[in-house]
Structures are given as C-alpha cells and as structure tokens.
Amino acid sequence: MEDFVVVRGIVLKHAPVGDYDWVATIFTAERGKITAFARSARKPSAKLSGLVEPFCFGTFKLFAGKNSYTIAEADIENYFEGFRADLEGACYGTFFLELCSFYTRENNEDKDLLNLLYFSLKALLKENIPNRLVRCIFELRALVIEGEYPGIPEGQKLLDSTRYAMGFITTSPLNKLFSFSLSEEVLGELDRITKEYRNTYIDRPLKSLEMLEIFEY
Structure with missing residues (x-):
C-alpha cells in the first residue's frame, strides 16, 4: 500500500x-x-x-x-495571480517567501509563520496599505513567531507612535495586523529598526533583496 x-x-x-x-x-x-x-x-x-x-x-x-x-x-x-501584473508586489512577495525559507526547517511545524505569510501576501495586493509597511509588519512579527524578537530598542529616541505601532504589530491577532496606516516619519523609524534587526538575526545574503531595493531606494 x-x-x-x-x-x-x-x-x-x-x-x-x-x-x-x-x-x-x-x-x-x-x-x-x-x-x-x-x-x-x-x-x-x-x-x-x-x-x-x-x-x-x-x-x-x-x-x-x-x-x-x-x-x-x-x-x-x-495562486496570487495579482502578482503577475504587479512587479513591485511580486518582488516583496518573493522576499517574504525567501525569508520563510530561511526560518523554516523540515519536520518543524510552523503554522503561525505560514499564516503570517498568507495574510502578508494578501496585504501586498491591497492598495490601502504601503508595501513597505507590509514588509515591516511581516519581518517584525516573524521575529516574534521564531522567538527572536528583542523588543523595542533601548537607548533610541523614538516617537511614541513608533513604540505603539511596534506593540500593536507584535501582539495583535494576525487578521488585524494590516488594518492601520502610519505617517511617513513613523514608517521611516519602523523601517530603520526592522532593517537593524534583519542585519542582526539574518546571517546570510537574501537574493530577493537586490530587486526589492530598487523599489525602496
């Protein structure tokens, strides 16, 4: 059989x-x-x-x-067919796939990370939330799921709204994560912190970042 x-x-x-x-x-x-x-x-x-x-x-x-x-x-x-007509969204989505490939291992149950990936990919196809914010949310919550989130950085002068956003991202139910927007100033602080954490906790180059940086810089 x-x-x-x-x-x-x-x-x-x-x-x-x-x-x-x-x-x-x-x-x-x-x-x-x-x-x-x-x-x-x-x-x-x-x-x-x-x-x-x-x-x-x-x-x-x-x-x-x-x-x-x-x-x-x-x-x-x-099939997430929307990415076929959305190069920017596809580049962000490919980055999410590669990051999940970095985190997950064979025979390691990881339902929360898979659910986060699914909600994040759907959010990339919505027009009411910037892709850069979706990426920040995805990266921070992935750190929480994988047990590596260090908390809000100490010794940095951050806006109260940035601290609140980080608290919301790290504790809210997955289906509520992509329900808010941020000012450009707050998003800039969140982006900077997210990249600092990535450089600390990701120990290998991510190929998809090369294409993604075209849209973010």
Missing part, C-alpha cells in the same frame, strides 16, 4: 529537473519546509501543470518515498 500524506502549504520555489519534471520547495504547516517532485509537470497537458509555481497555496497530497516526496495531487486555493 502506498504511503500518502496530505499537507497544507505554499510553494516557495521550484526548479526544473530531468526533461519534464519540477522539484518544488513547499512550506507546509505540518512538516515545515519540504522538497517534492512534480513528475511531468512541465508538460502543458500534465495534471500538475501550473500547480507548483511559486505562491501557489493549497493542499498537496504527497507520496512519501524513502528519501523524498512526490506530489500526487494538488488542490490550489490561491
């Missing part, structure tokens, strides 16, 4: 392998970051064609082999 597992997650990246296959990295709620083969998925008529692209979010039925997974079926709930 074949050994199947069902997981819920999002495709972080994929790469071609062989003549017609993809190998996908999927961030799952149940098993963390896993690698799975999508056989013949590069053929336009294949059952899995278009279902293992980055940002595809849904349920994946996997055959668990001795040393790897193979995708048998995929039920995609959200």
